[in-house]
Amino acid sequence: MKKYAIVGTGHRGTQAYLCPLAKELPDCATLVAACDLNPKRAEAALDYAGLSAPVYTDFDKMLAETNPDTIIVTTKDAAHDEYIIRALEAGCDVITEKPMTTTGPKCNAIMEAEKRTGKNVAVTFNCRFMPFYVRVKELLREKIVGDIYSVHFEWMLNTDHGADYFRRWHSRRENSGSLLIHKSTHHFDLLNWWLEDEPVKVNAFGTRRFYTPDHQPHGERCLTCQYKSTCEYYLDIESDEFYKKIYLDVEDVDGYRRDRCIFSEEIDIEDTVALNIQYKGGVVATYALNAHCPYEGMKIVFNGEKGRIEVADCLGKKTLTVFNRQGDEIVYNIPQKNTLPKHLAGADQLTKDNLGGHGGSDPIMRAALFRGCTHDPLGQVADTRAGMFSLGIGAAANVSMAEGRSVELSELFDFI
Numbered sequence: 001m002k003k004y005a006i007v008g009t010g011h012r013g014t015q016a017y018l019c020p021l022a023k024e025l026p027d028c029a030t031l032v033a034a035c036d037l038n039p040k041r042a043e044a045a046l047d048y049a050g051l052s053a054p055v056y057t058d059f060d061k062m063l064a065e066t067n068p069d070t071i072i073v074t075t076k077d078a079a080h081d082e083y084i085i086r087a088l089e090a091g092c093d094v095i096t097e098k099p100m101t102t103t104g105p106k107c108n109a110i111m112e113a114e115k116r117t118g119k120n121v122a123v124t125f126n127c128r129f130m131p132f133y134v135r136v137k138e139l140l141r142e143k144i145v146g147d148i149y150s151v152h153f154e155w156m157l158n159t160d161h162g163a164d165y166f167r168r169w170h171s172r173r174e175n176s177g178s179l180l181i182h183k184s185t186h187h188f189d190l191l192n193w194w195l196e197d198e199p200v201k202v203n204a205f206g207t208r209r210f211y212t213p214d215h216q217p218h219g220e221r222c223l224t225c226q227y228k229s230t231c232e233y234y235l236d237i238e239s240d241e242f243y244k245k246i247y248l249d250v251e252d253v254d255g256y257r258r259d260r261c262i263f264s265e266e267i268d269i270e271d272t273v274a275l276n277i278q279y280k281g282g283v284v285a286t287y288a289l290n291a292h293c294p295y296e297g298m299k300i301v302f303n304g305e306k307g308r309i310e311v312a313d314c315l316g317k318k319t320l321t322v323f324n325r326q327g328d329e330i331v332y333n334i335p336q337k338n339t340l341p342k343h344l345a346g347a348d349q350l351t352k353d354n355l356g357g358h359g360g361s362d363p364i365m366r367a368a369l370f371r372g373c374t375h376d377p378l379g380q381v382a383d384t385r386a387g388m389f390s391l392g393i394g395a396a397a398n399v400s401m402a403e404g405r406s407v408e409l410s411e412l413f414d415f416i
């Protein structure tokens with residue numbers, strides 16, 4: 001039985017790790033401790049998950065007293081590096097949430113520590129486990145349209161999900177590195193994984209057009225806002241049992257307000273970005289993220305030597321169309337429901353009933369990470385190098401926007 005400790009017991013820590021440790025993984029994993037800046041949140045999270053374990057605010061004390069094998073890192077993004085490095089130095093392996101970290105120097109320090117200690121860091125890119133995206137990977141692997149020359153990739157966030165990033169710590173780039181790191185890390189990892197190539201150079205433009213203080217009259221937070229009865233973005237934090245328990249009821253300790261106004265003067269991240277990316281193997285890509293769309297989803301086009309693949313996942317509909325060079329259209333069978341990937345060790349522990357979470361990807365990914373993955377032909381388990389190239393595009397884009405120039409990833413990362 002492997003011993004795990006977690007640092008960061010908010011939404012993701014509770015839903016994606018603590019609850020599954022209680023219900024999905026008790027035969028192979030045991031939680032020995034939980035750590036958070038806010039000990040009341042950690043207690044509330046454990047209670048919600050139905051687990052009991054000692055709570056710490058001092059991470060090193062937790063490591064010394066509970067001797068875990070692996071640390072799960074689910075704090076805010078900008079704090080990942082310090083816990084990953086301290087865990088590695090204490091002889092632990094690490095499972096860290098995406099993004100691995102938020103800047104080039106922090107990434108370099110993580111990779112140096114991993115090399116020096118010989119311990120292992122896994123980065124949880126759950127999109128790699130979504131059946132629809134796996135199908136795209138398989139088609140590209142089969143070279144269904146030959147070598148890929150160019151990509152056009154668009155991601156849409158609506159003003160419900162998208163707005164949520166502007167309510168809390170994500171809205172400050174010192175915490176999240178901006179949406180190009182926090183959110184787009186998923187998309188850039190998919191792109192790197194699909195293409196099996198390494199990004200080398202980025203040019204970016206970005207702005208904030210929607211979540212601006214002059215958008216509408218507003219207050220500091222939804223709970224006390226005088227406009228709550230008319231605001232279409234009002235979040236009723238008291239009516240959600242989970243939010244109330246892990247945020248509102250414990251905010252006296254750390255002042256973490258889960259329902260801060262999305263039009264706050266303090267926000268400093270973009271909601272509208274456009275990038276060009278050049279890959280080592282020759283692919284050129286365009287990418288756009290808009291966090292104020294009427295609907296959620298993604299569209300991507302791969303232009304290849306022998307045709308074109310068009311992929312869309314929006315408005316509840318997934319389509320995957322392949323065109324040959326003559327323009328003939330082939331519509332592929334895609335997974336309609338979550339399928340169990342037989343190649344992952346431990347997949348037989350999953351049933352149709354316990355799939356769920358991010359299109360079924362979370363439980364499949366957990367099976368690989370917590371039960372061991374002996375055979376991984378599609379390379380779905382991500383390492384620090386994948387973490388670096390994914391956050392690398394966002395980090396280079398941040399520099400590009402700030403300095404008005406194209407930026408090579410090799411300027412920022414030592415391990416390229």
Ligand SMILES: NC(=O)c1ccc[n+]([C@@H]2O[C@H](COP(=O)([O-])OP(=O)(O)OC[C@H]3O[C@@H](n4cnc5c(N)ncnc54)[C@H](O)[C@@H]3O)[C@@H](O)[C@H]2O)c1
Pocket residue numbers: 007008009010011012013035036037038041074075076077079097098099124126182358
């Ligand atoms: N893979 C996914 O699909 C996915 C989805 C959501 C979030 N995430 C990632 O999970 C992580 C957590 O996100 P969340 O939505 O749970 O945020 P959250 O704010 O709900 O939880 C973060 C927790 O970390 C704690 N924390 C913050 N800074 C800390 C520090 N320096 N030391 C110790 N504890 C600290 C906070 O008190 C809070 O309890 C982020 O890295 C995020 O990017 C991944």
